[in-house]
Amino acid sequence: MKGQELQFYNYHVWANQKIFSHLKGLPQDIYQKEVKNVFSSVSEVVGHIYATDTIWLSVMSGYSFDEIIKSGKQLRENIKGKSIEEMEMMFLNLSEQFKAFFDHQDNLNQLVFCAHPNFSQLETNLFELIQHVVNHGTYHRGNITAMLRQMGYPGVMTDYVAYLYATKVSNS
Template sequence: MTDAKQFYDYHSWANKRICNHIENLPEETAYQEVKSVFPSISDVLLHMCRADYIWLNVLSGVAYQEIIVGAGKFESLHGNMEAIKQHSSELESQYHDFFSRQTDLEQTVSMQHPKLGTLETTYADIILHVVNHGTYHRGNVTAMLRQLGHTGVPTDYVYYLYEKRESKG
């Protein structure tokens, strides 16, 4: 099986492709109101960034209440694509730091949630959740781009694998 770190690398690759694609469109595209799950593309990307922050802190063993307080800092990024990209880049570095310190991603970890209770799972399962969550919301972005009259950009896992193969060759 492919390891969780490679899936995370795919997640980062796909997020960068989306952001780079949006940067090549008219600036207002990211902020235009769309009748969708989120009011704008920048709102989706902010949500994804916040979620990546939350799950990195879960992986790091930070207490739930502390994570929620820390996630509040993302409100200041609303409507600022450059700041969202910067935070995403910083989070990617922090995830890689986590990977360098965590040698066994199949290790069991216990998560506490005030409403859902305790969950015994693995670091790998949480990372796969992060990737799956990102994939879902990149689909939202693609649909929103089409509503606004723009094309999307391919971010399927197989495109990542092809690009990875090309960079080795």
């Protein structure tokens, strides 16, 4: 992967791993427990992040909107009922797919055209889409923290500055 350009994506992988580690330390039923929130369970949020990350990798890879919609429906079905450990492995595999994609890119500022029937066509670049993936994950990791607190359990700090401390201090 490219150095500083993809530090945000590395943060996203780190933060997701922090969430998985934290969830595995809580009672098992917490992951599937239904709550009144934006999502019905923590597992629903985890599945949503995974599906969305997968969709955006497909967009960056140049798949058509129709191909993405078709595979996205199947993906959401495949996610249902997966355990924390299964989802963790799926996230790790997906991060390897992202890294392989990035390794084959010469320029993360290259233009990408995203066609969508409701939003028309967006002209952006790969780096901005990476930023979107990371921001989307950050938002929904916040949902997970709120849901855990609602159930009486603490969240885990996944702020970007915590990532910087963890990576900068461990590299010193």
